[in-house]
Amino acid sequence: MAVVTAVGAEAGVELSDLKPPLYEVVDPDALDTLFQDTTGTVSFEYHGSVVSVDHTNAVTLASTDDGDTHPTDSTSADDDPRAQRP
Template sequence: MTGPGLVGPSRRAGERASEAVVEAVANRSNTEQTSLPPLYGVVEPDSLDTLAARADESDILVSFEYAGYDVRVAGPMDVTVSAIDD
């Protein structure tokens, strides 16, 4: 789903969910990935990757705030980012 203030779905086949989150937030905020705070400050990246990898086996929805954005990881390929004030 895309629209004003949103980026998604942004996960490519073979890409880890945690990598897709950082990339999507960097793209949305027009910031270098290395300038963002560590993702592990808000969510455990390995756990997020494991949940997303198993999304074919069950429905998942993980949502959290990261670097001023609302992030939703739903299913195996869907990462959506929107500004908190959108």
């Protein structure tokens, strides 16, 4: 999933080292399907970042420490076999 990949890259850690797993913070499947029939943005905190995902699947990170935003490349969960799922 794009969120896990972006947060792991920003934090400089392996995806398996992200704690808690993403599925304990937000439902990855629901996040993937949220904007199928609408537009908008959803934001949540994960691993020290405010993560925003918009209807185009673009992921933006803002550090909870410094407020900097960092746009990232977007992929879907289907594109990333390392995505953490229950």
